[in-house]
Amino acid sequence: MTEQEMQWLVKQLIGTAEVLGQALSPAAAALMAEDLSSFPQLVLARALSRVRNEHAGRLTPKAILDRIDEAVGRPAANEAWAIASTALDERATVVWTNEMAAAWSLARPVAEAGDMVGARMAFITAYERVVRGAREAKAMPTVTVSIGWDAEGRNPAIEKALQLGYITPERAAQEMTITLPPPVFNPVALLTGRVEETPGAGLTPELRARLKSLRDDLANRPSRTGAAERLERIKQARYKRELNQRVQQRLAEEGKA
Template sequence: MNSFERMTNEQIARLALAIAATAEVLGQTITPDAAEMMADDLADYPADVISASLKSCRRELTGKLTLAAILQRIQSADGRPGKDEAWAIAVTTNDEYETVVLTDEIQLALAAAKPVLDAGDKIGARMAFISAYERFVAQSREDAKPVNWHVSVGFDAGRRIQAVTKAMELKRIPREHGQKYLADLSVEPVTEDGRAIAGLLTGNVTQPAPVLRKKLELVKNAMMEMRMASAERKTEMRIAAANELADRRALMIKQAQELEQRT
């Protein structure tokens, strides 16, 4: 479903004039009917994006102005990453500590490539991913759907802030959404227990409540256990970590399937 508001008849008429003028700059004459048909085909896209595309055509084209040339420039400016960048983003989701900002098409293609990736064939998984990604992107562009970036939150709080900040800088998520994420990740601890936890990092130690003190002791003991663990115990811990990653990836696959059912 198209997520943009379609142009009005008056806007389509003005666009037809702009198309005819662009063709004239390129030494070409287009009939009013042809210009209006092209304008109608483009009416599902934002006016500013179409205007930028026509400007690129005037600067770059050496041949005739065609609908395909205009659409190519509209679609290349929609903010969706190329297939290689998309694959690089997709494989980052293997790290459960990493926060990843990805598009709907990346998530859908990753779900399609998952069986091959799980089989250990990374080359085959990349080929399957790219094939699916290009198909999903083509469909989204045909439907004139705007790119939709969303955040898959990892366990590392520091990496979350870095990922969200970078996404804001690249204008992949709206600034107001990014600021809300950062605010949620940067809440100042206000309780004594919160200050006690913060003190473990800052060195400004305060006394936690007895219940929290017990929890901190358990954490300390777990860390000590990890240091002193046998090779067998370390293997068990790695298996548990791998299971957590599998659960996260399963959730992403489920979300991708629900997303595909809605499209």
């Protein structure tokens, strides 16, 4: 920030505090301005305007930083989880930040094991740590668009990200032109033990023969006994516990680093 911009910020902080019924000394305002000086002036102006209109308590750095996060496209942990968890479905288009992606890389194995509660806890813990580190490093989040193969759901996801201010209109228009071929097999049907062709996949005769072979193989498999199913559930429960322990251990190790 230039000296002129710093003077502007100090005046904005003192004026905002006065609007909230608080007297802020020039020395205190200068300290707060120093902590906020890495952010663009436009972002600071928007954040302070929101503080004046929404905040009911005393002016604190946290009150400003929370609104700066929103202004630069950094959602709160719960909102970030709601966005990131959609990445479990490869059909979905996900518009997220590098910070969400980093936290999701730790939570995804737990989610894939079927433990969404544990995955959410792992994600939020990791996300808050990543955001805290980014704040300390004065690093802005970067937004990426992970295109899913479901064309019908792609544009609504991008339009929502545009409305939230995560991407620019130019970026949205560019991402909407990208298309991916659908998978050969319907992944949702595979989760239920069925093998089905994805509509519009355009299978070759060889792939159709392979599809029929897989379908016949599943149909001819003997159903498992109740004892075998119970054993499988026990194995899955043990796997989830071990996986959760590994995730928690990794989080603890990264927290010490």
